[in-house]
Amino acid sequence: MEEMEDKESDLDRMRDNQQDKQSHDHDNQQDHDHDSQQDHDKPNNDLPDERHTSSHLPTVQTSSSEDIETSDSLDETKELEQKKLKEAEDDEREQNRLTAMNELKEIEIDFAHLKDKLYETQLKKLEFELKLCEMNKHPDFVYFMKMIDENFKGRIERSINLQKNRLRCLDNQTRAYRVQIHQQFIKNCEDLKYREIRRITSDWYEINKERRTMDTASLQSPEYYQYNEHITAKNVEEQGTINELVRQRNALYREISNMEGMVKYKRVFPSSLNYIKGCDDEEMEVDLREMTS
Numbered sequence: 001m002e003e004m005e006d007k008e009s010d011l012d013r014m015r016d017n018q019q020d021k022q023s024h025d026h027d028n029q030q031d032h033d034h035d036s037q038q039d040h041d042k043p044n045n046d047l048p049d050e051r052h053t054s055s056h057l058p059t060v061q062t063s064s065s066e067d068i069e070t071s072d073s074l075d076e077t078k079e080l081e082q083k084k085l086k087e088a089e090d091d092e093r094e095q096n097r098l099t100a101m102n103e104l105k106e107i108e109i110d111f112a113h114l115k116d117k118l119y120e121t122q123l124k125k126l127e128f129e130l131k132l133c134e135m136n137k138h139p140d141f142v143y144f145m146k147m148i149d150e151n152f153k154g155r156i157e158r159s160i161n162l163q164k165n166r167l168r169c170l171d172n173q174t175r176a177y178r179v180q181i182h183q184q185f186i187k188n189c190e191d192l193k194y195r196e197i198r199r200i201t202s203d204w205y206e207i208n209k210e211r212r213t214m215d216t217a218s219l220q221s222p223e224y225y226q227y228n229e230h231i232t233a234k235n236v237e238e239q240g241t242i243n244e245l246v247r248q249r250n251a252l253y254r255e256i257s258n259m260e261g262m263v264k265y266k267r268v269f270p271s272s273l274n275y276i277k278g279c280d281d282e283e284m285e286v287d288l289r290e291m292t293s
Helices: 002-041 061-134 139-220 222-227 239-266 281-292
Strands: none
Touching: 061 139
8 A cells, every 4th residue: 555655656746747847848948039039139230330331331332232132131031040940949849748748648547557556456455355354364353353262261261260269268158157067066065965964963962862861771770680580689699690690791781882883883773772682602693694695
């Protein structure tokens, strides 16, 4: 496109130069005509003046007439030469004008051809760009499509990052809720445990208190030993009776110790203390077999 504009400017300069040349030739022709007119109007100094020569020349009638004829013939010759020169100049001027007109016409024709060529070039360029657009290969189209794709990819990437951040926040929130719920559950379990321990401890204290009270009451009761029907006031001081009572007392202590062990390690307690007696070897073996099985 810049080359076309340069060609158009060159054609304009050529046209201006041609017009300047024609105007300059016209001015030179006018100056030449003016000079020739002045030469024609100026008196002929080469010819002898009659006033100056009349005194020196002999007064002869024939010589003066010849001079007049000679001067007339010279004037006519000069006029003819001037006419010829003027005609030649006119012919040359007309020829130059025709030449300039022809050159100007050729320039206009060349300019028209150049203009048509520029139009054809521009049309071909537009057709080529249209084909590129139809084939999705135009540079501007490719550039804008690239921008659109980059913008689309950026939006997708931002959406993915936003989703990841939301999922991460949701995961953190879920973990926090889970930890809080778990801690609350542990706290509730601990509270329940402490309440149950407090309740069991209170019950255990009451049971022990009641047991100690019952033990004290049973030891103070004189009827406690009346289940030994074979012991009477007559034989109570006998050595065999005393040994039997000592054996029963030791058996009672062992039984109480066993019950304390059962309460401490097995967490069980018998329902009654009445008719407590020691167990023999067979009963002990049976109990041991049951405990081991």
